[in-house]
Amino acid sequence: MKAPLGLAAAVVAAAALPLLGSDYAVGIGLSLAMWVALTQSWVLISGMAGYVSLGHVVFYGTGAYVMVLAWQQYPPWLAVLAGGIAAGVLALAIGWPVLRVRGPSFVILTFGVAELVKYVVVNVEGALGRFGRVLFGGPDLQTLYWAMLGLAVAASVLTYVVRRSRFGGGLIAIREDEDAAEAVGIPAAKLKLAAFALSAVIPGMVGAIMVMRSTYFEPLQVFSPVVSFTIVTMAVIGGSDDAPGPLFGAAFLVVLAETLWSTLPEAYMIAQGALLIAFVLFAPDGIHGRLTARRARSG
Amino acid sequence: MTVLLSMELVAAGYGDAEVLREVSLSVREGSITALLGANGAGKTTVMRVLAGMLPPRNGIVRFAGNDVAGVAAWDRVAAGLALVPEGRQVFADFTIEENLRIGGCRRPAAKRTARLDEIYALFPRLLERRRQLAGSLSGGEQQMLALGRGLMSEPRLLLLDEPTLGLAPAMAAAVFDLIRRIREAGTTILIAEQDVRTTLQTADHAFVIENGRNVLAGPAAALLDDAAVRESYLGM
Numbered sequence: 001m002k003a004p005l006g007l008a009a010a011v012v013a014a015a016a017l018p019l020l021g022s023d024y025a026v027g028i029g030l031s032l033a034m035w036v037a038l039t040q041s042w043v044l045i046s047g048m049a050g051y052v053s054l055g056h057v058v059f060y061g062t063g064a065y066v067m068v069l070a071w072q073q074y075p076p077w078l079a080v081l082a083g084g085i086a087a088g089v090l091a092l093a094i095g096w097p098v099l100r101v102r103g104p105s106f107v108i109l110t111f112g113v114a115e116l117v118k119y120v121v122v123n124v125e126g127a128l129g130r131f132g133r134v135l136f137g138g139p140d141l142q143t144l145y146w147a148m149l150g151l152a153v154a155a156s157v158l159t160y161v162v163r164r165s166r167f168g169g170g171l172i173a174i175r176e177d178e179d180a181a182e183a184v185g186i187p188a189a190k191l192k193l194a195a196f197a198l199s200a201v202i203p204g205m206v207g208a209i210m211v212m213r214s215t216y217f218e219p220l221q222v223f224s225p226v227v228s229f230t231i232v233t234m235a236v237i238g239g240s241d242d243a244p245g246p247l248f249g250a251a252f253l254v255v256l257a258e259t260l261w262s263t264l265p266e267a268y269m270i271a272q273g274a275l276l277i278a279f280v281l282f283a284p285d286g287i288h289g290r291l292t293a294r295r296a297r298s299g
Numbered sequence: 300m301t302v303l304l305s306m307e308l309v310a311a312g313y314g315d316a317e318v319l320r321e322v323s324l325s326v327r328e329g330s331i332t333a334l335l336g337a338n339g340a341g342k343t344t345v346m347r348v349l350a351g352m353l354p355p356r357n358g359i360v361r362f363a364g365n366d367v368a369g370v371a372a373w374d375r376v377a378a379g380l381a382l383v384p385e386g387r388q389v390f391a392d393f394t395i396e397e398n399l400r401i402g403g404c405r406r407p408a409a410k411r412t413a414r415l416d417e418i419y420a421l422f423p424r425l426l427e428r429r430r431q432l433a434g435s436l437s438g439g440e441q442q443m444l445a446l447g448r449g450l451m452s453e454p455r456l457l458l459l460d461e462p463t464l465g466l467a468p469a470m471a472a473a474v475f476d477l478i479r480r481i482r483e484a485g486t487t488i489l490i491a492e493q494d495v496r497t498t499l500q501t502a503d504h505a506f507v508i509e510n511g512r513n514v515l516a517g518p519a520a521a522l523l524d525d526a527a528v529r530e531s532y533l534g535m
Binding site: 170173176180181183189 | 352374383388389391404448449
């Protein structure tokens with residue numbers, strides 16, 4: 001019972017942050033919650049089923065674009081919801097043809113589709129004569145932070161629950177050996193598609209909230225592949241097999257970013273690359289994997 | 300006896316490689332039927348086509364009287380056609396019990412638990428080690444687990460792809476023993492093997508393929524005495 005109580009206390013403390021901390025602290029909290037929500041979602045398809053998505057930013061960007069299009073015509077909460085649904089539908093449309101085939105084609109295609117959608121949005125905006133949009137009069141920082149915290153908690157609970165469900169067991173069986181999984185009756189194509197759609201919904205909502213935070217929409221920036229790569233890096237560093245992994249990975253990189261980015265931005269990018277290589281080589285199961293391995297040995 | 304599973308004039312392959320040119324076979328209900336052939340003859344491809352993991356380019360596969368073209372592998376399992384793939388392919392990071400339970404994932408939960416007890420009765424070694432990770436088992440034990448996992452779906456027909464591959468002779472003999480017991484319990488079996496002698500001694504009927512075509516077929520006892528088989532496959 002200790003762990004759930006500790007986590008509940010941490011969530012309460014996080015929720016109290018805007019009442020106690022500065023705007024700077026809330027801004028960092030918002031960033032941390034965002035990365036937790038994104039990385040947890042990514043773990044559903046890429047950690048559990050082993051189908052690595054290099055283009056998760058496309059769902060984030062789709063949610064952001066839905067918010068932009070709905071701006072001042074529909075209430076923001078409705079647009080956030082619509083952003084999540086749009087991202088989920090997009091994942092179904094991408095996954096339907098792609099997840100029938102196996103192997104590296106999925107990785108390449110996720111990256112390609114994200115770039116494609118980015119330039120489609122650039123051109124649509126260009127045709128509309130819009131070069132960057134400003135979103136005035138959105139919710140304040142506190143409200144955005146609480147909404148994002150809610151998404152981070154929801155995404156973490158989702159990963160935790162799926163990991164322990166029959167659905168999650170099926171995904172892991174697919175990751176271990178897709179042939180054997182099909183041979184024992186696991187409907188691999190259906191499970192992969194469901195996991196992919198599920199992994200897109202929360203990132204869509206995250207994007208819709210973040211565009212209100214930045215108050216500015218510019219497709220090249222919102223659909224930047226750096227977002228996808230950062231998600232992968234956080235999952236690799238923290239561990240991508242279960243819910244604690246993304247918590248470790250996101251916290252680690254956000255703290256690193258805050259300490260290095262302001263003083264030595266070049267050093268931050270180098271450090272991130274070096275860390276990614278080091279973890280892949282020496283700790284492929286991430287911080288969480290290392291911790292559980294140690295506990296298993298000593299216990 | 301009625302025919303439970305058949306393939307008629309099937310062609311199949313991967314990309315430009317045509318592995319099966321024209322293969323036909325049939326498995327009678329309640330029998331042990333053998334599929335024999337040298338390495339590369341196409342045995343595994345036949346198994347993959349039957350299990351629904353590779354769509355044939357030509358020909359028909361029927362199970363229990365129905366054309367199963369377009370029926371996905373996992374739905375064939377639910378219909379009673381289960382494959383124990385070559386090389387065992389147990390889920391190494393799952394425990395033995397988790398492996399078995401996943402094998403019964405298409406059965407109702409209550410039946411799954413009852414079936415688990417039956418499997419443990421058949422494989423006492425697995426019961427002793429049920430909490431161990433499957434990856435920690437020896438090759439023979441992993442084969443037992445793969446068999447048990449295949450049986451968890453209560454199949455009408457079990458496809459066994461080279462179940463004794465890489466096993467010590469004593470372990471291979473134990474596997475053949477189990478195969479007989481599985482048949483006695485009412486499950487029809489199609490087994491692909493390279494160990495021709497033991498397979499023919501165990502099976503009722505056999506098909507021999509070479510380069511993706513049928514070359515011989517008949518009652519197993521007759522093939523065991525066949526001059527061509529003795530020369531080509533038994534080295535006599």
